[in-house]
Amino acid sequence: MALQECGLNLNKGLKELQPHGSLEFPCAGYSSYYTEGQEHSIPWHWHEEIEIVYIEKGQMEMKIPSEAFLLEKGDCMAINSNVLHYGAAVVECELHSLVFSPALIAGNEDFVFAKKYMQPLLTCNRFCGYVIKAGSNENVPLWFNSAFKALEKDSYGYEFTVREKLSRICLFLYGEFNPRADMRDLPLNQDNLRIQKMLAFIHKNFASDLSLQEIAGIAGVSERECLRCFQKTIQLSPIQYLLKYRVMQGAEMLAGNPADSISEIATMCGFDSPSNFSKIFKRFYRCTPREYRNVNGNKRF
Secondary structure (H helix, E strand, O other), rough: OOOOOOOEEOOOOOOOOOOOOOOOOEEEEEEEEEOOOHOOOOOEEEOEEEEEEEEEEEEEEEEEOOEEEEEEEOOOOEEEEOEEEEEEEEEEEHHHHEEEHHHHOOOOOOOOHHHHHHHHHHHOOOOEEEEOOOOOOHHHHHHHHHHHHHHHHHHOOOOHHHHHHHHHHHHHHHHHHOOOOOOOOOOHHHHHHHHHHHHHHHHHOOOOOOOHHHHHOOOOHHHHHHHHHHHHHOOOOOOHHHHHHHHHHHHHHHOOOOOOOHHEEEEHHHOOOHHHHHHHHHHHHHOHHHHHHHHHOOOOO
């Protein structure tokens, strides 16, 4: 099957639209290289599939709402279905990941694998993101790498290998969380639901002159509660996040739209003037928009 090309395609609700694998085999493998630059960060997004991440080399900070994890060489991280997550390299980093539908492991929803194991794990509110540090468990990285290499090399019968190894990882996670032990699991985290709504609103309307009141209103909370929610979940204020997102969109346009002038891109990203765009852009990227375009024009990350 080989690896798929990494590239996020998000809808207005930050859900990733790119299919992972195929209907017949809903699993995809990715190998990605990241530097410390802002343009190499993985934006906040979510998908219905489970994701297992492995750090081949370097370091990466992975975030889910309210938590951040420093992943180093040999570390694995499991991210549950429908959980917002974000990543940025701390130093140059090579990341391998497998993104798969729970149905690959569970089969039919009436099967014991679905009822007894996968559904309780998927709905366990304590399982959002879980890190297995290098050396703490020898099996998980071995299972991951066996599955990843079989997929990458398109080995004979790789489907069996991938499903078996991912099943072992899922059973390990079930054992760690034991989701049936406490059926009085925590209620759904309201902060997570609110931040999804507010981030989606910002992504859809980033070019407009957004106010804190408008951002808070989309989630039905006060401005004070909006500030608290952002600070707790992603450690940025709403306006700081809006500026960062505008600049990242500007960088993408500079690299991919050579016919558009810097002044036009500044306007399309919601900046009131090219000079303000350049000032904020340099704060994030440590170079001017023109310098960035000269180096990264038509370059895809």
